[in-house]
Amino acid sequence: MTMSNSSAALVIGLCSHGLAVTRALAKEGVTVFAVEQNDSLPGTSTNSVTQIFPVQSFTAEDLVPALLQIRQQLSKWDKVVLMPTNDNHVKIVGEALDKLLQDYLLSWSACATHILNLQKKDFLEPAARQQQVNYPKSIVFNDLSDVTELVSDMQFPMILKPVKPMSSFKTLVVPSPTELAAQLENYQHDLPIVGQEYIAGGDNTLYFSEMLLDNGEVVQNLTGRKVASHPPARGQATIAEIYPNESVAALAEQFVAPYNLSGPVAVEFKMAPDGSFWLIEPTVGRTEFLVELIISAGYNQPYQEFLIALGLSAPSYSELTPSIWFDCERAPLNYVKTCWEQKTLRPFGKKPAFTYFALSDIRPFLKATITLLKRVIFK
Structure with a gap:
């Protein structure tokens, strides 16, 4: 399919996630531009992007003016859809909508307030309670005072998460009130921080629902x-x-129902030892880092996001392929190890997908491989 020359996409960031987004859009005939601060990333060598615009940094102070300037250079395009690829991008774009919507389209512009609220960890407990979705007992630490007293009725271990997206840590598990106080002091620059009672379970108890919504209507939901x-x-x-997993799909839809959301939304749950599901966190305003997994399965969520932003109907994909995704950047040998353990090149009997790899766009993979080899050799 070839899109009209009157519309294009501008993807923020060309990490392996951003690369997956640009490739998915280009596959459908969309003209894709990108903005990136690091020209050494493997994704910057892709053939799926027409032009890459440099930016000094991905701070609000640099990114917002750069986006406005880039739009002037894209003046021949009637409509340009802006596509963030991490939580910081979403926060910056959401808080600068009054400036950016004069020049760009965004799939979630009509529900931006809800998007920004759902990014905040301290918003989630009352939101889950309202929708009768399980959420671990939590407390918000705004400062370092009275920590031991505040958690006197909570069970340990406890998991800590910063309220604000893209803080200096993602999660920490603390076994005792003493360790809790120590870690809060170590990360006081990230306050406020949410503490939650930790739900036992390994990686395979973490489920997710990948949805595309259009004004509250669920266009697609894949778990x-x-x-x-x-x-x-x-x-x-x-x-x-x-x-x-039908339960995960239903709970995800139940949780987001009040917000009339549009665009890509993912909701993660953890299955407790008793089989119940507990909300971990939503991802809103962007596709997930593992978007290559669902793209490989035949669910082109970035293209759906693009169409929704243009005010067009997005297709629901029915012919899906069971797939498994390997992040070969953070864990380069995971695929080899899994194949060895299962004695097959199709672990779990599913089609494998990888960060960076695509025969039609091989240069990012080669660049990533060379970078990895240098890292190993000169470590």
């Missing part, structure tokens, strides 16, 4: 689970698979 993550059971996925 999966993590096979491995770093740090284990509480970090970013390094192996993930398509894994149907």
Whole structure:
């Protein structure tokens, strides 16, 4: 399919995630531009992007003026869809909508307030309670005072998460009130921080729902689970698979129902030892880092996001392929190890997908491989 020459996409960031987004859009005939601060990334050598615009940094102070300037250079395009690829991008774009919407389209512009709220960890407990979705008992630490007293009725271990996206850490598990106080002091620059009672379970108890919504209507909902993550059971996925689960799909839709959301939305749950599901966090305003997994399965979520932003109907993909994704950047040998353990090149009987790799766009993979080899050799 070839899109009209009147519309294009501008993807923020060309990490392996951003690269997956640009390739998915280009596959459907979309003209893709990108903005990136690091020209040494493997993704900057892709053939899926028409032009890459440099930016000094991805801070609000640099990114917002750069986006406005880039739009002037794209003046021949009637419509340009802006596509963030991490939580910091979403926050910056959401807080600068009054400036950016004069020049750009965004799939979630009409629900931006909800998007920004759902990014905040301290918003999630009351939101989950309202929708009768399980959420671990939590407390917000705004400062370092009275820590031991505040957690006197909570069970340990406890998991800590910064309220604000893209802070200096993602999660920490603390076994006792003493360790809790020590870690809060270590990371006081990230306050406020949410503390939650930790739910036991390994990587394969972490499930996710990948949705595309249009004014609250669910266009597509595909579920999966993590096979491995770093740090284990509480970090970013390094192996993930398509894994149907009707309960997870239903709970995800139940949780987001009040917000009339548009665009890509993912919701992660953890299955407790008793089989119940507990909300971990939503990802809103962007596709997930593991988007290559669902793209490989035949669910082109970035293209759906692009169409929604243009005010067009997005297709729902029915012919899906069971897939498994390996983050070969963070865990280069995971695929080899899994194949060796299972004695097959199709682990779990599913189609494998990888960061960077695409025969039609091989240069990013080669560049990533050379970078990895240099890192190993000169370590």
